[in-house]
Amino acid sequence: MEGVISLGVGEPDFDTPYSVRQAGIKSLEEGKTWYTANAGLAPLREGIARYLQRRFDGLTYDPSDEILVTVGGSEAIDIAIRTLVDPGDEVIIPEPSFVCYTPIVQLAGGVPVPIPTREENEFRLTAQELKDALTERTKLLVLPFPNNPTGAVMERRHLEEIAQVLRGTDVMVLSDEIYAELTYGGLKHTPFAAIEGMWERTITVNGFSKAFAMTGWRLGYACCPAPILAQMKKAHQFAIMCAPTVSQYAALEAINNCDDSIEEMKEEYDSRRRYIVDAFNKLGLPCFTPKGAFYVFPCIRSTEMSSAQFCEELLYSKKIAVVPGDAFGESGEGFIRVSYSYSLSHLKKAIKRIGEFLEERQG
Incomplete structure (x- = not known):
């Protein structure tokens, strides 16, 4: 459909930093187009280790056998689940x-056990909800925070409550921290592996797509204890061989020299976040104030439409694309996901049309 304003894709509208693009170009000009080691370039893994220690509570991994470079964070999630989950x-x-967890669990023969999070709890997972869901068959907990689609975060005190429930169990944790750099209001992200006693049971997944505006470069990584990583590497080497070489050289520049770019983009996202939360509230669509990622999750129940109906009618009548909340699980019904990874002018045009849509529906 021509002329659509999309607020649907979770993709930064910034260009990949110039020096990162140049590093990728230089690697091609120098003929660095061969396979790398299965685990990724050694200097990149070393850079990732320094970056995590520098940016996140001194989180420590040995680059020789505790870090694996993957094709996006998505591959890291896939091979982590396939490594840990039996039928x-x-x-x-x-x-x-995020929409991929349940299908990947099913592909591995596992049984997804969804826990609906609630707006009154700021869309966080509570210790009691986790405790109630544990059974003798529980193998893995997915911790997707900062969260897509709600923008919810788990602060250190909340993570410590989750850790207390897990102590004394054999449950592993997949902590998807792809939005770790995007937290707001002075809030600093705490990796779950940094909580006392949790490093040994946690696979930390991160990547370059969101923080460095490198979505199309398809580069992520997984970090965990060496015995687990050794098994993940088997799935990676047989299915993938290695992540794209040019992307690895570009990522090396990003991880070593682009902290300032992260902060610049984050500041702009924060400005958009404040604008769009206020805008939806003024339109009469109550909107939880996200503390992370770059999404808002306004409630559309007052319109008496389903999430899918709202999105479809908005698309056809006003050419605005947003995502139905139930795409992210049944508990998302009654909400829509709106990405603010777009320019402020883009957002303002979209909000104007959404306002017109609501007025026409009420009229």
Whole structure:
């Protein structure tokens, strides 16, 4: 459909930083187009280790056998689940959340166990909800925070409550921290592996797509204890061989020299975040104030439309594309996901049309 204003895709509208693009070009000009080691370039893994220690509570991994470079964070999630989950194993997934967890668990023969998170709890997973969901078949907990689609975060005190429930169990944790750099209001992200006693049971997934505006470069990484990573590497080497070489050289520049770019983009996202939350509230669509990522999750129940109906009618009548909340789990029904990874002028045009849509519906 021509002329559509999309607020649907979770993709930064910034260009990849110039020096990162140049590093990728230089690697091609120098003929660095061969396979790398399965785990990724050694200097990149070393850079990732320094970056995590520098940016996140001194989080420490050995680059020689505890870090694996993957094709986006998505591959890291896939091979982590395939490594840990046997047929019949239960995997706890707080929802609403990123759409890939449940299908990947099912592909591995596992049993997804969704836990609906609630707006009154700021869409966080609570310790009691986790405790109630645990069974003798629970193998893995997915922690998707900062969260897509709600923008919810888990602060250190909340993570410590989750850790207390897990102590004394054999449950592993997949902590998807792809939005770790995008937290607002002075809030600093705490990796789950940094909580006392949790490093040994946690696979931390991160990547370059969101923080460095490198979505199309398809580069992520997984970090975890060496015995687990060794098994993940088997799935990676047989299915993938290695992540794209040019992307690895570009990422090396990003991880070593682009902290300032992260902060510049984050500041702009924060400005958009404040604008769009206020705008939806003024339109009469109550909007939880996100503390992370670059999404808002306004409630559309007052319109008496389903999430899918709202999105479809908005698309056809006003050419605005947003995502139905139930795409992220049944508990997302009654909400829509709106990405603010777009320019302020783009957002303002979209909000104007959404306002017209609501007025026409009421009139």
